[in-house]
Amino acid sequence: MAKSKKAGDIFVEVWNKPAIFSTLNIDEQDLFLRIARKAGLLSRFCNILDTAQLSDSLTPKVKNHLQGARVVAQEDARMLRWEVNRIKRAFVGSDLPLILLKGAAYLISDIPMAQGRLVADVDILCKLSDIAQVEELLSNNGWQGVELEPYDQRYYRDWMHEIPPMRHSERLTEVDVHHAILPKTGRLNPDSKLLLQDIVPVKEETNIYTLSPVDMTLHGVVHLFYDSDFDKGLRGLTDMDGLFRHFGKQDEYWQALIPRARQLNLARPLYYALQMGVEIVATPVPKTVQEEIKTHAPIQPIDWLMTILMRRMMIPNHPEEKNFLSWLAWFLLFIRSHWLRMPPGLLFKHLTKKWVRKWRFDVRNRRTV
Amino acid sequence: MIIADLSNRELTRILNGPGLRWGSGPFSIHLKNSIPNFTDYLSLIYGGHPVIEEPWEDIADFHIQLTTNSNYRRFWKPQVFFQLDGVNHLAPFPKDHAPPMFEWGWNFSIAGRANHFLILHNAVIAKGDRAMLLPGIPGSGKSTLCAAMVLRGWRLLSDEFALLHPESGLVFPTARPIALKNQSIEIIREFSKDAILGPDFAKTRKGTVAHMRPPDDSIKNMDQVAKPTWVVSPHYQEGQNQILEQIPKEHAFLLVAANAFNYETLGDAGFKAVARVVKESTIFNFRYSNLEEAVETLEIMTNNDKKGLAP
Numbered sequence: 001m002a003k004s005k006k007a008g009d010i011f012v013e014v015w016n017k018p019a020i021f022s023t024l025n026i027d028e029q030d031l032f033l034r035i036a037r038k039a040g041l042l043s044r045f046c047n048i049l050d051t052a053q054l055s056d057s058l059t060p061k062v063k064n065h066l067q068g069a070r071v072v073a074q075e076d077a078r079m080l081r082w083e084v085n086r087i088k089r090a091f092v093g094s095d096l097p098l099i100l101l102k103g104a105a106y107l108i109s110d111i112p113m114a115q116g117r118l119v120a121d122v123d124i125l126c127k128l129s130d131i132a133q134v135e136e137l138l139s140n141n142g143w144q145g146v147e148l149e150p151y152d153q154r155y156y157r158d159w160m161h162e163i164p165p166m167r168h169s170e171r172l173t174e175v176d177v178h179h180a181i182l183p184k185t186g187r188l189n190p191d192s193k194l195l196l197q198d199i200v201p202v203k204e205e206t207n208i209y210t211l212s213p214v215d216m217t218l219h220g221v222v223h224l225f226y227d228s229d230f231d232k233g234l235r236g237l238t239d240m241d242g243l244f245r246h247f248g249k250q251d252e253y254w255q256a257l258i259p260r261a262r263q264l265n266l267a268r269p270l271y272y273a274l275q276m277g278v279e280i281v282a283t284p285v286p287k288t289v290q291e292e293i294k295t296h297a298p299i300q301p302i303d304w305l306m307t308i309l310m311r312r313m314m315i316p317n318h319p320e321e322k323n324f325l326s327w328l329a330w331f332l333l334f335i336r337s338h339w340l341r342m343p344p345g346l347l348f349k350h351l352t353k354k355w356v357r358k359w360r361f362d363v364r365n366r367r368t369v
Numbered sequence: 370m371i372i373a374d375l376s377n378r379e380l381t382r383i384l385n386g387p388g389l390r391w392g393s394g395p396f397s398i399h400l401k402n403s404i405p406n407f408t409d410y411l412s413l414i415y416g417g418h419p420v421i422e423e424p425w426e427d428i429a430d431f432h433i434q435l436t437t438n439s440n441y442r443r444f445w446k447p448q449v450f451f452q453l454d455g456v457n458h459l460a461p462f463p464k465d466h467a468p469p470m471f472e473w474g475w476n477f478s479i480a481g482r483a484n485h486f487l488i489l490h491n492a493v494i495a496k497g498d499r500a501m502l503l504p505g506i507p508g509s510g511k512s513t514l515c516a517a518m519v520l521r522g523w524r525l526l527s528d529e530f531a532l533l534h535p536e537s538g539l540v541f542p543t544a545r546p547i548a549l550k551n552q553s554i555e556i557i558r559e560f561s562k563d564a565i566l567g568p569d570f571a572k573t574r575k576g577t578v579a580h581m582r583p584p585d586d587s588i589k590n591m592d593q594v595a596k597p598t599w600v601v602s603p604h605y606q607e608g609q610n611q612i613l614e615q616i617p618k619e620h621a622f623l624l625v626a627a628n629a630f631n632y633e634t635l636g637d638a639g640f641k642a643v644a645r646v647v648k649e650s651t652i653f654n655f656r657y658s659n660l661e662e663a664v665e666t667l668e669i670m671t672n673n674d675k676k677g678l679a680p
Contacts, residue, residue, distance in 0.1 A: 030428035034454050061397070061427040068484035075634045320434065320455035 007318040011035045015238075016282050018048050022057050029058075033065055034319045039234045040118050042066075043073035047116030073116045080107055083122045083173050088208060090141035096133065097209050099125040099199055101178060101219060105210040106239070109202050113242020121165065121174035125211075127196060128179040131163060135177065138166045143175060151353060159185045159342060181219050185342040188226065190218075190264040213247040214260045218270065225269035225310075226340055233313040234280075240273050241281045254289050267296035272310065280314050309333055373416030381408045390421035390429055394543040394591040395486075395532065396479065397421055399429035403436055404449055404467040414468075414546045414567050414580050417588040431478050435471060437464055453478050462573070469570050469578050472548060476529055479543075480630045486532040486541065487642045488630045493526035493540055493595075494518050499677050500540050500595035501667070502531050502646070503603055504628040507575070510605030510657075513553040516581055517664050520561040525587040526595060533597070535638040538645045544591040546580040554579045560660060598677050600625060600652040601667065609658040613666055621652040651676070 014021050014032050021029065036042040046066040049055040055066060084104055091098050101123035106114035126134050135145070143166040148156070156164045161180035167173070180192045199209040211219060220243060224236040247253040261267040271293045277283030278290065297303050312329035338347055372391060375383070383389045388401040389411075402408070421429075434452040442448065448461035451474030459477060462470040480488055492503040492515035501523075505511035512528050519525045526542035533540050549557055549566070554577065557564050565582040602616075602624060616624065625643050626632050632639045651674065657663040 026425065026428060033428065034432065038454055038456070059427045061430060064395075064483075064485045065428070065430070068482060071484040071631075071634055071636075071638075075636060078636060318455075319432070320452075322455075 007031055007035060007321070008315040011316055012280060015041075015045070018045070018052060018054060021049065022054065026059065029062060031318070033062065035316045037065075037069070038319050039316055040232065041235055041238060043069040043116040043118060044113075044238065045116075046070050047073070051115075070116070073118060076117075076119045077107060077114075079173065080104055080119050080122065083168075083171075083175070084108055084208070086141070086168075087122065087124065087138070087175060090137050090143075091207065094133065094137055096126060096130055096137075097199065098207055099196075099209045099211070100202075101125050101181075101211065102223075105216060106242075108205070108208060109210050111242060111246050113239060113246065117239075121176055123162075123176045123178060125178045125181075125192075125195070128192070131177065131179055135163065135166070138175060138177075142170060143168050146174075155350070159183055159346070161186075181222055182226065183341050185346060186226075187340045188222075188265050190222075190266060194264060195219075213243075213250075213253055214256045215264075217243045217247065217257065218261055218264060218266050221269045221273040222266055225272045226266075226337065233310070234316055237273075237276055237281060237314050241277050241283045244274075244277060244283050244285065248284065248286075254286050258289065258292055261296075267293070268298065271296045272306065275307070276310055276314060280311070370420045370422060371416065372418050372420055373412055375412070375420070377408055377412065380412055381405075384408060384411075388432075388434075390425065391415065391418045392421055392591075393418060393545055394526075395541045396430045396483070396543060397425075397427070398431045398433060398475070400471075401434045402467075404464060406465065407435060407467040407471070410468040410567055410580075413565070414582045417583065417585045418544075419588075431475065431482075433471075433475065433478070435467055451477075466570050466573060468567065468580065469548075469573050472546070472580065475545075479530060483532065484631055484634055485534075487535055487632065487635055487639050489531035489533060489625065490529070490628045490630060491531040492528045492547075493531045493542070494523040495526055495542075495595040496523060496671060498593065498595045499598040499671070500526060500531075501599040501601055501671070502540070502597055502625075502650070503601055504624060505603050510553075510603045512547055512549055513556060513605070513660065514603050514663060516547045516549060516553070516557050516564070517560055517660050518667065519547070519584060519587065520557070520563055521664050521668070524590055524595075525583045531597075533642050533646065534594070535635065535642045537594070538642065538649070539594040539596055541594055542587070542591045544583045544587045546582055549579050549581060551576040556660065557581065596677060597646045597650045599671065599674070600646065600650050601655050602653065603663075604654065604656045605658065606656060607658055609656050611659070611662055611666060612654070612656045613670065614654050616652045616654055618647055618652070621647050624652070 010028055011032060014024070021032065024032065033042060036045050046069050049066070055063065080103065084100065088098050100108055103117060103119040104122045106117065146165045146167050148164050153164065156162065161183050162176050162178040165174040165176050181190060181195065182188055195211055195215050198212040198215055200212050202208045202210060210216060220240050224233065224240060258267065261270040274285050274290065274293050278285055298306065309329045309332055312326050313333060317323045317326055338351065342350065384400065384402040388399050390397060390399045432454055436450045436452060437443065438447050447464040449464045449467045449470045450457050450461045451459050451470050459474055489502065489504065492511045494501050494515055503511045503515055515528050525544055526540060527545060528547035530543065531540050532543070554566065554569060558566060567580040569577050569579045571577045600621065622643060625646055629639065632643065
């Protein structure tokens with residue numbers, strides 16, 4: 001591989017073809033591992049190498065780093081399974097279904113991409129009218145609402161699609177209780193009733209459900225392209241790729257995906273996800289689907305701009321490089337995500353509040369250093 | 370080549386440019402630095418460590434940069450930042466505290482990343498391949514006792530971490546400097562004239578800190594792993610009569626496990642590794658006030674113990 005090659009290109013090339021990892025020179029291997037770690041993807045890469053039986057021929061230090069990453073991901077999975085088990089126990093006696101979202105859903109329903117995937121907390125979904133009951137069940141079983149300033153309480157309660165995180169007082173793990181997949185104040189507001197109607201039970205479990213395959217995908221897509229999760233963009237994209245690959249083995253999945261996206265009014269973010277997936281991580285998407293989703297592309301200049309910005313966010317830089325264009329892309333997407341999140345007046349108030357607080361925090365910190 | 374073989378000018382040039390790589394037992398580090406007085410610290414305290422020269426055969430475990438402010442604070446109370454892979458994980462220190470920033474940052478990096486080891490917050494010393502683990506909360510005298518033992522001929526494995534390899538049950542040396550705090554600095558200076566200490570750094574979070582250079586023999590043998598043989602939990606207390614008493618194994622388990630950074634992360638492997646240490650070592654509580662006597666007591670105890678010696 002030529003020396004002049006950009007860090008991001010090396011990363012994408014190896015991610016899409018892990019077998020070439022061992023053919024890289026040692027500095028390129030080093031760079032790849034650093035980027036992967038920074039993107040939160042080292043343990044997933046480790047799992048990909050293990051599954052393809054490619055980890056034996058590596059140098060001792062590379063093996064150590066992979067082992068370290070493997071151990072951390074195993075702990076995450078262990079923690080997640082235990083937390084789900086505890087929440088399920090808290091729900092016993094109520095007639096509420098336990099509906100898992102995101103990482104917990106991927107792991108408990110055995111989607112291959114969840115192997116080696118890092119997780120921080122458990123996300124669950126319930127009806128808006130059941131929120132109080134869920135909160136009470138969790139409170140009675142060791143979880144407590146995280147203490148927040150009144151403004152933040154209001155931010156969650158009045159505007160968001162989730163309540164403030166509930167933290168377990170002994171294990172310090174967090175549960176995010178959602179009643180929708182996008183903020184109440186957002187431009188788009190997919191109807192949670194539709195999602196709840198289609199939940200599917202997890203095999204060999206009682207009273208544990210996930211969203212249907214298409215809804216699970218669209219939820220991930222929304223997070224990545226309509227919410228502010230894009231700074232973990234590459235990781236989010238590989239998650240989406242994992243879902244497309246896993247569920248995409250069934251033709252019915254592809255047939256249902258776009259109609260459902262239209263019904264939930266989420267066809268635009270799905271367009272971005274498929275486009276980026278195909279371009280960056282070679283997501284196998286049937287040609288007919290690729291053609292059909294193009295009808296949901298924005299007008300040309302916006303499409304062009306969004307592609308550039310998203311590419312900047314998804315393709316990683318050298319770990320030590322401070323890249324102004326990447327920062328600018330991040331900033332523009334940040335503004336966009338907030339623009340989509342709440343109406344302009346509210347947005348202005350919210351950002352002013354956050355910036356004033358950040359500034360105050362900085363000043364306070366500086367005094368003690 | 371060792372770090373001390375590089376002239377101050379060469380070292381500065383390398384640190385400012387491509388960065389210096391050196392080995393520290395199972396770890397290698399790639400350091401870039403732009404803080405001027407740090408070079409002196411490095412050649413004094415890490416002088417005996419081997420430079421890794423091109424072409425290297427393996428990756429660097431840690432890519433670290435020490436940088437300073439680029440804005441107005443260059444002129445007003447400048448700071449030093451510790452970056453691991455380009456990220457500031459830690460609050461900065463004042464610029465003239467680059468060495469403690471570096472040591473604390475590297476410790477932070479090892480504790481967070483080296484999960485192929487069970488990492489115990491212990492000092493570790495050894496005679497031959499029989500290791501003594503010194504667990505202890507800050508202020509218990511762990512580093513002071515460790516430094517004193519090392520100055521009486523014990524091999525330094527680490528003042529900070531027992532790196533326990535879960536499969537083999539052996540502990541890996543890093544032979545990094547010993548961080549002495551407050552009164553310990555003067556105590557160790559008086560204890561032995563062989564102690565090579567770096568400058569004092571006053572008003573750090575742990576008070577005044579100074580670093581002791583690891584003996585050259587410990588660095589030469591830093592690839593030689595050792596077997597946990599004794600665990601001695603030190604409790605320094607002024608005016609205390611010396612008591613070395615064995616702890617029952619069932620109590621010892623928590624003493625060892627509670628000092629691990631990543632006991633839960635390792636899960637089953639962590640439990641088994643701790644169990645093995647507890648099963649195969651003799652474990653003591655050690656109350657003392659006189660350092661000279663304390664070293665002698667441990668010397669006698671270990672000389673009388675033939676466990677783990679070749680017949």
